[in-house]
Amino acid sequence: MGNATALRRNARGLPLWGRLALHTVLIAGSGLMLLPFLVMLLVSLMPKEVILTRAYRLELVSLQNYFETFRVVPFGRFYLNSVIVATSTTVLQILIASLAAFAFARLRFRGRDALFLLYLTTLMIPFQVTMIPNFVIIRYLAWYNTYQALILPSAFSVFSTFLMRQYFLTLPMDLDEAARMDGAGSWRIWAQIILPLSGPIVATLAIFNFQGSWNDFLWPLVITNTPSMRTIPVGLAAFQGQYNTEWHLLMAGSVVALLPVLILYIIGQNWFVRGITLSGMGGR
Amino acid sequence: MTTQARTAQSSPALRRNPFRWRPDHQWEAYLFLAPSLLGFLVFVAAPVVMSFLLSFVSWNLLQPPDWVGLANFRHLLTRDPVFWRVMGNTAYFMVTIVPLQLVFGLALAVALNQAIRGILLYRVIYFMPVVTTIVAGAIVFQFLLNRDFGIVSRVIWDFAALTGLPIEPPDFLNSTRWSKPAVVMLTLWKNTGFTMVIYLAALQGVPQELYDAAHVDGAGAWQRFRNVTFPLISPTTFFLFIIQMIGAFQLFTEAYAMTRGGPAQSTTTVVYYIYQNAFEFQRMGRASAIAWILFVFIFLFTYIQTRMQRRWVHYEAG
Structure with missing residues (x-):
């Protein structure tokens, strides 16, 4: 010894x-x-x-x-937009993914495995392939330059669904069966048994998706065209293009842009690392 | 109702285990799936099909689309010098960023896996750029690399004065030769923490007994790393290699925020060219064709790597 x-x-x-x-x-x-x-x-x-x-x-x-930065560019508005977009995307994504993951992990229905495989297959397709049709669809729906356009396409995530399903599979099936014996339906099992037991994965995905949505660049860039709808990164890039020698203002804008995520990161840095490791390991 | 009953009867799992209480969740399951399926159909499945069709048309969003067959692909592959330039730029970023990031990330992870103080603080610092907005990072890098008052050029001037060597700081952002290294620097600063964290998790999974055994057999530090650590974390290396390659193929924001693809298209990447074609030149069909070529490249590279992994990736037996 x-x-x-x-x-x-x-x-x-x-x-x-x-x-x-x-x-x-x-x-x-x-x-x-x-x-x-x-x-x-x-x-x-x-x-x-x-x-x-x-x-x-x-x-x-x-x-x-x-x-001065707040005076020359509508940074307050960018902030508001980013908060609205990142918060709703995160909440919706977790809600939608947890519902779907519940069906994939805890319910049996015809075509379940085939559908799940179809979901997984699309993970391989790069965002750039679907970006242009998404742009066309958004324009067709007359959602160009709106919150719906910024939020809804990212409110649905195959990857989050996948990670949540993997987590739900680790919870014992006896829980569901005992609850059903006591007369609980699927909705109650989802809301009162599975979700409360999924704190770690929900927190991880929440913080991770919020950060991702806050920093997202390409989609907000193509789907908005007025300062009133810009998110922080896109607003900052436009500001950079316009005031490219006003370093004192650009730096102030950058600090303002970084502050919320950095504070979130310092507070929840363990969750961030978990989220990265989790997604890096494919949910294992 | 009858369909439901029939489904329940014919389900093999139910027949195999008749005593286990299994309600049939057919319709309920689709209710749970409905929001997700709707999103999947509208924003993923339909766009994939649409994108494929779009790559065979010429369309500027104003006039109705015009079926042109393979003309988009033929133009890109045989008559468009810019396409091959942006492919070359993307290849440059791939062969620089991917290996450098793997080496730095692994070195940092090995360093932080030692029994020293302050690991947590180091990890917080090295990971910090990962969560930052790239545009903000690019603004500071432009400032740091500015020839007139940037810190980097200042250091180079001082070095030249000190040693008497005839060197001058490059004008990173306005020179076609130095613009790519500038984008590489930003990307490394931003992403190395990610690689480090993944490697660190892998290193912590290597059983201590193996090191002890290697130590008893007289293996030195380098030999232990070479023959114990490296093979055991090779699945992680493989995984990081694949996702970073895909990431390098998709490089956009760094180049956009740092140099707007310039000067003289020296930092325009494939994804940047998709963006330009679709949203600057209104060539939706051409842009979709580039996106599909990109997808084919990503798929082929991933496939080849997956076939080659047998030679160097060791998965634990059993």
Whole structure:
């Protein structure tokens, strides 16, 4: 036993110089990773003239650029749009996916496996293939430049359905059967047994999809054309195209754009990592 | 009602296990599926079929579509020099981004898998760019790489002054030679944390006993990595390789936000070209044809890799 722990320490623990070297490299790497964030914050707090002279001084810090950014571009509106779109997409996606996953994992019906296979097959098709017809359909429905157009196509996700089904399959079937014996129908089993037991997967998908929707770029870019419907990333890109030398404003806009996801990330960083690992491992 | 009864009777699972109480959920199941199926039909299944048909027409959204047969594909593959340029650009991004990201991600994961302090903090920092909006990242990178006042050019000037070497910082974003490396840098900064987190999860699944055994047999650190770690995490490497290749094929936002595909189309990717054809030139048919060529490429590459994995990917026996 003592031998085993000694071995373990030998195999795992590094000598002091090794640990120091590792920390040096990791800290340098962290600096590189954080540099863009720090530069963004610094420039956003400095007056315009300082950028060319590089005479950054602590006394010059002010929120002036933020006020001006909100004055020249409708950032408040972008924010509102992003909050509406990301929240509704996430809620709808989880609701729709959990209903479908419940049917796939807990109910038996004709054609279940064939349908599920068809769902999975479409995971291979890149978004770019369906993007143009989706654009045509949205225009046909007269939804161009509306919230429906931003929300509904992403409210349905094969991938979320797949991950939820995999999770539901791990819950014992006896639960359903006991509930049915007690007279509960499928809806009650879904709402009062399966969903309450699925906290981890729901939280993971929620945080992961919210982040994905918040940062989504290509679809909001093609389906909106007025500032009043732009989400944060698309609004920021348009702002960048328009004010491409006004670094002090662009940096303030970038900080504003990043803040919500970064706060969400710092609070729920374990869920983020879980979401990534989960999707990375195909739900295993 | 009678159909339901017949279904229940003919279901093989029910016959096999007649004592297990199994209600027939046929119609209920479709109710649960209805919202999902509706979304699937309208936004996935129908568009796939439509997209295929669109690739054989010429359509500017204003006039009715015109059936042109294979003309879109023929034009792209034989008469459109821009198409091959954007394919080349995409290939460049693939052969740079994919290996670099795998190497950096694995190195970081191995470093963070050691028994040292502050692992959690390092992980938070390295993963932070993954959750950020690419456009914001691109704005800062444009600033950092700016020839006149960017930090990168400043470092290069200082280095030149210090060593007396005749080097000058490149004008990253306005030079056809340096625009691609600039996009690569942004992508690596943004995505390496993702690779790291997936690798870290894989490394934590390698049983400690194997290292102990290798250690007893006198294997050094490199040998342990080469002969124990690397084979055991090869399924993860394979998986990351595939999804990053697909990601590189689909590169768009980084190039759009960083350089708008320029200068002189040096960073225009295949997906960027789809976007341009559809939404700048109003060539819906041509854009759909490019999307299908992209799909075929992705499919072929994935298929070839899957066939080749036998040679180097080790799945645990049993």
